[in-house]
Amino acid sequence: MPMPLDGVTTRVQEPMAAVLERQRTAFLADGPPDVALRRNRIDRLMALVLDNADDFVDAMAADFGTRPRAGSLFTEIMGMISVIEHTRSHVGQWMRPSKLMRPARAFGLRAEVEPSPLGVVGVIGPWNFPLNLVILPASAAFAAGNRVMIKMSEVTPRTAELMQRLSSAYFSAEELAVVTGDADVAADFAALPFDHLFFTGSPSVGALVQRAAAANLVPVTLELGGKNPVVVGPAADIARAATRIAQGRMINGGQVCVCPDYVFVPVEQTDQFVAVVRDTFAGMFPSIVANTDYCSSVNEANFNRVVGLIEDARVKGARVESVNPAGETLPDRGSRKIAPTILQDVDDSMRIAAEETFGPVLTIEPYERLSDVVEYINSRPAPLVAYWFGPDDADFRTFVRHTRSGGVARNDFAAQMIPSAAPFGGVGRSGMGAYHGKAGFDAFSHHRTVVGSDLPFTITGRAAPPFTRSTRLTTALALRMAHRRTRKRLRRLRTR
Numbered sequence: 289m290p291m292p293l294d295g296v297t298t299r300v301q302e303p304m305a306a307v308l309e310r311q312r313t314a315f316l317a318d319g320p321p322d323v324a325l326r327r328n329r330i331d332r333l334m335a336l337v338l339d340n341a342d343d344f345v346d347a348m349a350a351d352f353g354t355r356p357r358a359g360s361l362f363t364e365i366m367g368m369i370s371v372i373e374h375t376r377s378h379v380g381q382w383m384r385p386s387k388l389m390r391p392a393r394a395f396g397l398r399a400e401v402e403p404s405p406l407g408v409v410g411v412i413g414p415w416n417f418p419l420n421l422v423i424l425p426a427s428a429a430f431a432a433g434n435r436v437m438i439k440m441s442e443v444t445p446r447t448a449e450l451m452q453r454l455s456s457a458y459f460s461a462e463e464l465a466v467v468t469g470d471a472d473v474a475a476d477f478a479a480l481p482f483d484h485l486f487f488t489g490s491p492s493v494g495a496l497v498q499r500a501a502a503a504n505l506v507p508v509t510l511e512l513g514g515k516n517p518v519v520v521g522p523a524a525d526i527a528r529a530a531t532r533i534a535q536g537r538m539i540n541g542g543q544v545c546v547c548p549d550y551v552f553v554p555v556e557q558t559d560q561f562v563a564v565v566r567d568t569f570a571g572m573f574p575s576i577v578a579n580t581d582y583c584s585s586v587n588e589a590n591f592n593r594v595v596g597l598i599e600d601a602r603v604k605g606a607r608v609e610s611v612n613p614a615g616e617t618l619p620d621r622g623s624r625k626i627a628p629t630i631l632q633d634v635d636d637s638m639r640i641a642a643e644e645t646f647g648p649v650l651t652i653e654p655y656e657r658l659s660d661v662v663e664y665i666n667s668r669p670a671p672l673v674a675y676w677f678g679p680d681d682a683d684f685r686t687f688v689r690h691t692r693s694g695g696v697a698r699n700d701f702a703a704q705m706i707p708s709a710a711p712f713g714g715v716g717r718s719g720m721g722a723y724h725g726k727a728g729f730d731a732f733s734h735h736r737t738v739v740g741s742d743l744p745f746t747i748t749g750r751a752a753p754p755f756t757r758s759t760r761l762t763t764a765l766a767l768r769m770a771h772r773r774t775r776k777r778l779r780r781l782r783t784r
């Protein structure tokens with residue numbers, strides 16, 4: 289662990305309301321930070337992570353039971369760097385006011401929209417990526433000029449405690465505070481009167497967070513999950529699609545909000561697709577129980593839930609194929625590992641048809657007509673991401689145009705997250721609001737309009753009585769002209 293930075297000392301956990309009050313008082317006293325301080329806070333946040341990467345990886349492995357080191361480094365740490373660097377390099381540009389009505393400035397009317405920080409942002413993190421998914425929103429909040437309080441997930445307590453302990457070596461409590469504790473602490477955290485609350489987790493818990501925030505009229509950003517559909521298009525390379533989908537399903541043991549959940553495959557190619565998925569799983573994991581590259585279920589509750597989903601489907605008639613290595617009996621409760629599992633013949637009576645899996649299970653659905661696939665997807669809550677495998681052809685564009693999702697990825701896992709400038713977020717039940725890139729800066733900013741007039745006369749004062757004949761005539765003329773323009777546009781539309 290590095291030595292504390294100048295002026296920063298270690299501290300014990302304070303009552304959350306007191307920390308919030310300290311941060312808000314400091315924010316109001318200091319005013320909006322300049323670009324140099326915003327970048328400095330982002331740099332210190334990155335240093336917190338990069339200086340202690342090995343310790344974070346070890347903590348996450350201990351929390352999960354088995355979590356591959358390379359996987360943690362790639363997804364948790366490498367996955368955030370490009371987004372944060374993009375934010376850091378553009379924050380000066382995003383801070384600049386937007387000038388409005390430029391020609392009017394010559395006559396003494398000046399108007400601009402100025403991004404201003406909200407104040408104190410609360411961040412509630414999840415357990416599946418307990419570091420990445422608090423650092424990314426915190427960096428966006430710092431870019432926008434805010435102070436930040438983070439509630440770490442209680443499901444990954446070692447990671448939470450490490451984050452809390454290290455934060456005091458890089459930040460004062462008035463800049464960044466990290467809170468640990470159980471679900472009751474999280475509920476109390478969500479009920480604090482923040483200036484904005486950011487939550488990543490399940491839709492059911494997200495609804496509780498939004499309800500708690502609503503009592504204080506706190507705006508929220510909700511990054512939720514859902515069942516992400518995959519469509520293998522009629523012109524897709526079946527072997528390539530099956531391989532990539534199988535690989536994507538197994539990242540972090542399937543415990544990813546953007547994992548492919550169920551796959552539609554042309555009926556005549558379903559057997560080939562299933563065979564390639566089976567072979568891909570077997571090739572990825574010649575062993576599982578003792579394999580340090582195979583991620584465990586994070587805890588016994590999630591292990592039991594996923595096993596229960598599989599068994600419920602089996603009892604109700606689904607074909608269940610567990611890709612077990614020879615000589616191993618899975619699921620294994622001791623290691624909390626479940627074999628990669630392929631489900632077919634799933635129907636709506638089964639829990640897994642509606643519940644987000646969050647485990648190493650892939651459901652395969654044959655289809656004959658793309659219209660049936662679109663209808664099925666649209667009859668369910670909008671997912672966080674919709675996948676398509678195949679060329680960028682008319683079928684793909686029909687799929688994009690007629691479905692609703694947080695994002696769309698074609699031919700690769702989480703491709704919608706590759707551009708650092710792209711907003712990331714859900715829609716409907718999969719989320720509310722977005723972040724990454726400028727979307728994150730905007731989420732934690734208030735865009736305040738500032739207008740000043742040095743004109744020798746009043747513009748808006750004409751709305752005050754007594755009303756002159758000139759005001760009445762001008763108003764009537766403006767209304768007639770607006771009405772005429774509108775009717776003319778409608779007539780043009782009818783003649784096309």
